Amino acid sequence: MGLEDITAKAKxxxxxxxxxxxxxxxxxxxxxxxxLESVSGAVKKVTGGKFDEQIDSARDKADKAVGTE
Known part of the structure; x- marks a missing residue:
């Protein structure tokens, strides 16, 4: 099973x-x-706070894609 097959099944x-x-x-x-909160917190720790704004933005976009809010 190739990547294209996996992608098709996922879609x-x-x-x-x-x-x-x-x-x-x-x-x-x-x-x-x-x-999302756990992952973003871990990434912020690893990056030393240099990319907090971008991490928060990515977390917020992912949060809108899943769940009710």
């Missing part, structure tokens, strides 16, 4: 209505908030 999976509903649920919001 198909994400297009499913049930998957979209799950991604827009309150539970997904809570889980994604925790993950």
């Amino acid at each position: 198909s999976f994400l297009a499913d209505g049930k998957v979209q509903d799950a991604l827009k649920s309150e539970k997904a919001e809570d889980v994604s908030d925790n993950i």
Whole structure:
């Protein structure tokens, strides 16, 4: 299975209505908030605060894609 096959399967999976509903649920919001906050905090620590604004922006964009807020 090549990268193109994996990409096609992922697109198909994400297009499913049930998957979209799950991604827009309150539970997904809570889980994604925790993950995004942990990851952004770790990246900020590694970069020594040099890219905090860019990291926050990326975190906010990802947060809008998953969950209810």
